Amino acid sequence: MTRSGMHAATLRLVFAVSAALPLTGTPPAAAAGNGADEKAIVAVVNAEPITRQFLAEQAVLRHGEEVLDEMINRHLIIQACEQKGIQVDGEAVREEIIHIAKKFGLSTDAYLQLLRDERDISAQQYSEEIVWPMLSLRKLVAAEVEVTPEEVNKAFMSQFGEAIKCRMIMTSDRSAADQLHERAVADPEQFGELAKKYSEDEQSASVRGLIPPIRRYTSDPQLEETVFALEEKAISEVMPLGDMWIFLRVERKLPATPPNAQTLPMVRQQITDSIRDEKVRVTATKLFTQLQRQANVVKVLGNPEQEQQYPGVAAIINGQKMTVAKVAERCLERHGKTVLDGEINRKLLVQALRKARLQVTQEDIDAEVSRAAVSFGYVDKAGEPDVEGWLKSVIEEPDDKAIELYVRDAVWPSVALKQLVAGTIEVSDEDLRRGFASNFGPRAEVLAIVLGDQRTAQKVWDMARGNPTEKFFGELASQYSIEPVSQSNIGRVPPVARYGGQDVIEEEAFKLEPGELSGIIVSGDRYVILRLQGYTEPVVNDFDAVKEELVRDLTERKQRLAMATKFDDLKEAAQIDNFLAGTSRTARRSAAAPSGR
Numbered sequence: 001m002t003r004s005g006m007h008a009a010t011l012r013l014v015f016a017v018s019a020a021l022p023l024t025g026t027p028p029a030a031a032a033g034n035g036a037d038e039k040a041i042v043a044v045v046n047a048e049p050i051t052r053q054f055l056a057e058q059a060v061l062r063h064g065e066e067v068l069d070e071m072i073n074r075h076l077i078i079q080a081c082e083q084k085g086i087q088v089d090g091e092a093v094r095e096e097i098i099h100i101a102k103k104f105g106l107s108t109d110a111y112l113q114l115l116r117d118e119r120d121i122s123a124q125q126y127s128e129e130i131v132w133p134m135l136s137l138r139k140l141v142a143a144e145v146e147v148t149p150e151e152v153n154k155a156f157m158s159q160f161g162e163a164i165k166c167r168m169i170m171t172s173d174r175s176a177a178d179q180l181h182e183r184a185v186a187d188p189e190q191f192g193e194l195a196k197k198y199s200e201d202e203q204s205a206s207v208r209g210l211i212p213p214i215r216r217y218t219s220d221p222q223l224e225e226t227v228f229a230l231e232e233k234a235i236s237e238v239m240p241l242g243d244m245w246i247f248l249r250v251e252r253k254l255p256a257t258p259p260n261a262q263t264l265p266m267v268r269q270q271i272t273d274s275i276r277d278e279k280v281r282v283t284a285t286k287l288f289t290q291l292q293r294q295a296n297v298v299k300v301l302g303n304p305e306q307e308q309q310y311p312g313v314a315a316i317i318n319g320q321k322m323t324v325a326k327v328a329e330r331c332l333e334r335h336g337k338t339v340l341d342g343e344i345n346r347k348l349l350v351q352a353l354r355k356a357r358l359q360v361t362q363e364d365i366d367a368e369v370s371r372a373a374v375s376f377g378y379v380d381k382a383g384e385p386d387v388e389g390w391l392k393s394v395i396e397e398p399d400d401k402a403i404e405l406y407v408r409d410a411v412w413p414s415v416a417l418k419q420l421v422a423g424t425i426e427v428s429d430e431d432l433r434r435g436f437a438s439n440f441g442p443r444a445e446v447l448a449i450v451l452g453d454q455r456t457a458q459k460v461w462d463m464a465r466g467n468p469t470e471k472f473f474g475e476l477a478s479q480y481s482i483e484p485v486s487q488s489n490i491g492r493v494p495p496v497a498r499y500g501g502q503d504v505i506e507e508e509a510f511k512l513e514p515g516e517l518s519g520i521i522v523s524g525d526r527y528v529i530l531r532l533q534g535y536t537e538p539v540v541n542d543f544d545a546v547k548e549e550l551v552r553d554l555t556e557r558k559q560r561l562a563m564a565t566k567f568d569d570l571k572e573a574a575q576i577d578n579f580l581a582g583t584s585r586t587a588r589r590s591a592a593a594p595s596g597r
Contacts, residue, residue, distance in 0.1 A: 050340065060301075077288070079320075188235060340580050365407055442535045450528050452526065
């Protein structure tokens with residue numbers, strides 16, 4: 001049995017008997033319990049059910065190890081909190097989320113919606129996997145974090161203290177730096193010009209060496225000490241900065257800008273909080289690394305030998321067992337809807353194959369993988385498909401499990417659809433004629449102006465007709481075109497090929513003579529004016545020389561379109577009830593079906 005086969009078999013056993021010790025100390029708003037009916041139905045596809053048990057197996061197969069790692073990390077924090085008698089309840093989590101949302105100037109609902117939209121993180125996931133661990137780690141290290149008055153004063157000086165406005169010259173060569181320094185000292189007023197010509201820091205060189213004002217406690221201590229000791233207009237000595245050499249000229253000393261007396265206490269408190277937050281972050285990171293290093297973790301899931309030894313167990317963390325069922329529940333919460341969508345699609349294909357009395361064999365799978373390898377240029381020295389190289393390019397770690405998933409999720413559906421449309425693909429003489437013209441025929445080189453409304457289009461067309469020169473047409477494009485390419489390139493756009501998918505544009509373009517202006521072409525919600533520059537020479541004149549290539553390319557293109565159409569038809573004709581998503585799709589009524597009374 002392959003590793004993946006053993007893995008799947010173990011999962012089936014696990015969900016049948018599901019035995020092991022539950023975790024303790026679960027954080028607030030934890031995942032739904034494991035008491036859900038394993039035989040519960042999560043979807044029905046044309047009267048065929050998909051069970052929760054099966055979906056859980058598929059979710060764990062795809063995401064189990066990744067989710068397990070996250071759960072282990074959180075459990076290490078749980079155990080550390082239990083040892084120190086620390087608790088972070090749901091109210092604390094909610095208050096922290098409100099606090100974070102306010103920092104961004106958002107309501108809590110708006111902030112959580114932003115997380116869903118931008119990062120695909122649910123409110124529950126954010127609470128459990130981000131906020132709860134953060135608060136717990138803060139409490140664990142709180143006693144170790146202290147903010148001193150000296151640290152607050154330094155931070156205050158860095159924000160509100162005096163500053164030095166400077167120009168800088170930077171080079172990677174010490175001798176060049178010394179020569180430039182000598183010239184700058186001899187004539188300090190040319191410092192800006194020297195920086196512009198010779199400094200290797202492009203950003204400051206572009207503004208004659210000016211750099212942001214230097215404040216205390218914000219950069220290299222030696223640099224700050226040197227600069228603050230100089231008088232205005234003085235030039236520093238050459239000094240190292242990383243692997244570069246620099247020297248500076250003091251332009252002006254800027255006085256301190258402290259806040260007023262009323263806001264000073266609030267500002268100092270904000271500085272204190274900021275320092276504490278950063279120290280907590282650093283200390284918590286070190287603690288978490290230490291917890292991971294010191295933990296005794298046995299990862300069972302994904303290890304066939306361990307799975308046989310500990311049936312139903314995903315991991316053992318410092319002697320406590322975490323069940324596969326618990327990991328499965330988390331996988332369903334995080335990825336269930338996405339995995340279910342894929343399984344619904346797969347069931348539609350299985351049903352269609354069964355109805356057509358077709359089946360996908362291992363031979364078909366191997367042939368499809370080889371075809372994909374060749375089409376993407378993975379061939380060996382003998383010209384044979386380099387399947388191993390291809391798999392390494394599409395799968396991060398091509399072990400048995402990863403290959404099984406690649407075949408199940410990508411290769412098998414492709415083969416199934418190809419079988420379902422086999423015999424329906426025909427490349428006609430007209431297809432070949434159009435394909436030859438599109439790929440190898442002449443192109444119309446045009447200038448184009450694209451407008452958004454008919455009134456403006458008529459106005460621009462009248463002006464172009466009144467002065468029918470290439471230069472004036474380009475100026476009109478730059479001024480009026482709403483299409484970025486033609487606007488920025490004085491009307492120039494990529495050459496127009498026949499049968500390239502822009503029927504109206506192509507028809508008009510190939511009617512024109514060089515130098516001739518088109519009418520106003522309506523294309524969708526845009527109005528287009530063309531000026532023909534000329535026609536390119538055909539790439540190939542001999543049709544027979546490229547006929548085989550054309551037939552192959554057109555067949556593949558038609559096949560892809562037919563596969564997409566077939567799959568859309570299967571979905572449209574299906575009765576699908578998706579209970580996880582809360583959706584139901586009624587089968588499309590056949591045109592030949594009676595309407596009823």
